[in-house]
Amino acid sequence: MTGFKAVFKREFKSYFTTPLAYVFLVVFLFFSGYLTFKQGFFEARQADMSAFFMNMPLLFVFLVPAAAMRLWAEERKTGSIELLFTLPITVKQAVLGKFFAAWVFMLVAMAMTFPMVITVCYLGNPDIGLIIAGYAATILIAGGFLAVGCFFSALSNNQVISFVLSVVACAVLVFAGMPTTMNYFSTFLPAGLVQAISTMSFQGHFESMQRGVLEFKDISYFIILIAGWVAATGVILDERKAN
């Protein structure tokens, strides 16, 4: 537990000692606001945040891997990974510490979108339950992307390679559930397989959570996905450390 805390603290602070955190936050907040109003927030004449949450998966495909790419790739590049693993901490503690530090950083970014909530509350009388469900879905999807980003970051010691690979992986996970892709698949795959592909995709689960019903199948999907990719990161690093 102390090892986890130490890695977590070190990683979380390192976001704010480099310009990375500030660049990330500014870009994220600008685009989340810009896309919301561009896609007809006022034209919809509804006091809800669906226009805001709708863009989150697409925005996160590019932004979350950018926050995750340095987690392990940088340590491997500079060689500090050798030092890290000679310290009295286990691989599990290091992997979890780094992952949760990045996730809490994403939480900070999400918390900074509070003016959107205030705007909606000022303009009308929104359903608070829907907003909470939307934020929960967004935080879970950010965690899923981070776990994928963590894995590809551990795979390569080049940050650019890990960024590109995790963007591709995240994009596949999101776009597999889009209607246009499903249509393309349904031309040559059996219906059951198309259904399975859409079950594995982020998009369907994200949209179903946004409706305001917290279902076991959606929440378990995200938690298992996060646990799976984080465990895969652990396997990669364990093998590097072994012997």
Added chain:
Amino acid sequence: MSRTLRQIAGVVFVLVIMFSLISICQKIGKGIKADITQQKIYTLSSGTKAIIGKLNQPIKMKLYYAKTAAMQAPDNIKYFDNYYEFVKSLLEEYVAQSKGKVQLEVIDPRPYSDD
């Protein structure tokens, strides 16, 4: 066994477990949900429940939605897809509440077919 091979085997193993667990959870956790909307739009009112409880003959409901046609449409058809999902989950709630008295048939109309 070489280290790279062990890494690949380990990762594949973890990912296979992950996908199987997800598939299992999709099946077992169908009924477990919490409606956190303020107006409880996905929860049946007590009046509806009373009427469903008093049913003495089976009722068959048919829901028509051209899902295949909607899949081939551009992405902005999503709005109707969302509404279809809302209606379907509401009707499924009726079915779950009625202890087999209410049956739901979802029909996906296609050109040149029986439906």
